[in-house]
Amino acid sequence: MRRIYESDALERDDDAFTPRRREETPKPAAMRSVPGESLSRYLVPAWLAHRAIRVAVETPQSSYPTGTTVPVTVTLRNAFPFPVSVRTRTPRLWTWHVDGAPEASRVPESLPEEERVFTFDRGERKEFRRRWTGLFKVSETEWEPAEPGEYTLGAYVDVDDAAGKGLAAETTVRIEPE
């Protein structure tokens, strides 16, 4: 079957918009992709993978009145042009915290001790949205409002010494009295 690319129909005018001709000798399909994730897991050392990941935490405003919900955006980005994998110490790959309380909970956590691999495609940007309701969980069934003042909102990839490895970020937010 004759394809439109092979006709002269597209050769008339504006060269800039003319589709490119098909390559005469296309690559075999199997060569087009390599198992980048698995390869990077074996070839990219952990220290390099840690340097690839950039963590950012943002809130739309720097202060909120008491009783309002604070939207939190956590962005994890692979700055490298190849896939990287980070080995985390628990199945929870990352988390956010308020003044060191994970997910604004002061109840001690019990997470399974099982390593997981957090993978990022080349240049991949993962964005997560959370809301801090201005409350701290103080027991399995109770929450308490945060006093007015300054609070640190942070996020980290769940590895040992995340801050030292550059896998954590923080921002501050002020809770104003009503």
Add this chain to the structure above:
Amino acid sequence: MTLLEVNDLTVSFYTEEGVVTAVDDLSYRIESGETFGVVGESGAGKSVTALSLMRLIEEPGRIESGEILFRGEDILKMSESEVRSVRGNEIAMIFQDAQTALNPVYSVGEQISEAIRHHLGYDDDAARDRTVQLLDRVGIPDAESRYGDYPHEFSGGMQQRAVIAMALSCDPALLIADEPTTALDVTTEAKILDQIQDLADEFDTAVQLITHDLGVVAKICERVMVMYAGRPVEKASVEDLYYDPKHPYTVGLMSSIPRIGDERDRLQTIPGTMPDLVDVPPGCAFHPRCPYAEECCARKRPPLVDPETGDASTAADDRAAACLEYTGDLENGLDFEVTVEGEDPLVEEEQDAR
């Protein structure tokens, strides 16, 4: 006799988005031969509960805690081979989407007889005979010749019936029906529900029926559990649930059912949507949508209690609701009223029976 008892079951999924607690501290029980309904919106944790009973939760999910006692034995402590002997044999499941549940490269009859051969030790001919009987029993016309048909040669309703036949093939003591009629039209739905009910009566099978259709619950269930965001919010007998609902979520569900002859201009709905389970609201998970919510609802998670006495509920209790009204924390209380219009359906049923 209690056939199944689930105590404090918690199931979490460790996803990239965050930790999703799909089932949180769930307790209930099912008696032999009874039909137990599990109701809730999509994402309430109904299907995850069912899969946990069969220990079919896969990565990244894990059963964090709790116990599932089937005839007194904890399924979560069984070895893989012990679970295999229970799964499909003593506890069988009718999956939500029959087309996906059936293997497209095996004939329907073969898939059913495989379970019979494996669990009951029948030889090929005996298993085939039993399969043909079962297909006939669930209303597949000309079952003998349809035995060798592949799933794509069956219609949606027939596929669902084939899955029901497969679930009933080993006379299970407990049948978990996970939205068995969601993909079907109403006439086929009515037939299949009748069949499940007849077959359950005939084989004295207990049924855990998962649905978001309250009409289906009213039709075939005896006791009901309403779930919201992975937690049970109300447990009651079907009469109590319809005539005397205790939780505002149940009331919202009831008022959102369209009725023939209803004079209202617009159908009453529950505002908002089910919360994202990675970011469940603090306190009562329903409070952002609840018209009666007060400040305390955001600060205290209501325990499941007996609505009359306020005492903590256990798996054995038939009537329970999780609202701060029943622990005395709500100042203004719940301001709803249930009116029953028309004839009492129970009286009607008795008249029909006569």
